[in-house]
Amino acid sequence: MTTPTHLQQLVQPWFEGVPDTALFSSLTATAIGVFSLLVVYLFTRRLMLPGIQKVATKLSPERIGVLAPMLTKLNRRFAGMLCCVLFLATFDSVYPVGEFAAEVFKTIGQTLLIIHVGFIISSIVSIAGGIYNQLEFAREVPIQGLIQVVKLITFMICAILIVSIVLEKSPTYILSGFGAIAAVTLLVFKDTILGFVASIQIAANRLVTYGDWIQVDNYGADGEVIDLGLNTVKVRNWDNTITTIPTYMLVAGSFKNWRGMQESGGRRIKRSLNIDMNSIRLADDELTNSIAQTIALQEYIKMNMLPDPVSNLGLFRRYAEGYLKQHSKINTSLTLMVRELQPLNHGLPIEFYCFSEDKRWISYEHLQAEIMDHLLAVLPIFDLRAYQSVSGQFSPAAITPTGIKPTIKVANNTEADPH
Secondary structure, three states: OOOOOHHHHHHHHHHOOOOOHHHHHHHHHHHHHHHHHHHHHHHHHHHHHHHHHHHHHHHOHHHHHHHHHHHHHHHHHHHHHHHHHHHHHHHHHHOOOOHHHHHHHHHHHHHHHHHHHHHHHHHHHHHHHHHHHOOHHHHOOOOHHHHHHHHHHHHHHHHHHHHHHHHOOOHHHHHHHHHHOHHHHHHHOHHHHHHHHHHHHHHHHOOOOOOOEEEEHHHOEEEEEEEEOOOEEEEEEOOOOEEEEEOOHHHHOOOEEOHHHHHOOOEEEEEEEEEOHHHOOEOOHHHHHHHHHHOOOOHHHOHHHOOOOOEHHHHHHHHHHHHHHHOOOEOOOOOOEEEEOOOEOOEEEEEEEEEEOOOOHHHHHHHHHHHHHHHHHHHHHHOOOEOOOOOEEEOHHHEEOOEEOOOEEEOOOOEEOOO
16 A cells, blocks of 8 residues: 655546546656656756856866866766656655555665765766876876775775665674675785785886886886776887786886986987907008098097007097097987997907987987998998808908909818808
């Protein structure tokens, strides 16, 4: 037996003289209530909230326009919450149902209201994060992990409230039950807790941010950071693969961040050229004059600035340093030098140490190749040879006007027939 609601009593005169007046008036009152909820939802979802969003977008198209997808999602959730509030507020006056059905419908309405409120808070947090990401210092201090923590706490509170409504118990009763399973909770959310602490440390110490080029050898990651989440960090490698790294590993382990190079005045070039030590000798006047006629020597490698006697390798080192100093793509305000390293069993390494002004990868690699190509090409002018581990090399005496004589000088300096 149901008690007629106020709306049912208002429409009941419409069905006087009709059999089952109570049934028809009850169905009509329910239909009016459902239709009213639908009208309110469509009005707020399609007209009122989008109108407010359009006005706000016109006032600040650059900032608010970027947030349009999140604002649209917020509009939909706010319209749903408004319908839940209206349903619960008018339930006793509109819907003629029994006591048990009324309890069930009210419980469902309260549950949906809590869910919509949770999603609305989540949308507001996302919008706040989007606004924060538009600030200048947002790239240096990312808060994506904190945003996910706030969302997680919000949904946990919503879950507790829903359980308390379904069980008709106080939320404190539910929370007291969590104390008994704290160990299990910590075990389940171990990665989340570690990620939360790591996110705070990453944000406070500015260890990594969006767009940073990081290298984590243990996980095979070498590329650009595209997402900093609570549990994982996503890295787009240079081969366009995606590597996922636990957030806490960036704090517990070690990784290389190339941000310092990108923000500095240049990118380091550190290449070496192995010289065959058998080709190193003192430079006589004939060699010096030949070099001067072939290439334009810099002022500081003239004979009056060199020790006497000077080696052909000393001339080459000073020429290489002069070549790097006059190169238009080298940052001469940073360290620049050409030095000898420890002699090894595969020759004497000559290292070229300088910094490229252009830090982009392709330009950087092209500049390195250009420098090495030039210095390798001028080696014969200084009567030097690059060392390479091969079975032999063509002897200069083997080169004839008609071509290369089929004779090879091997390691023991004896002539051998290749056939």
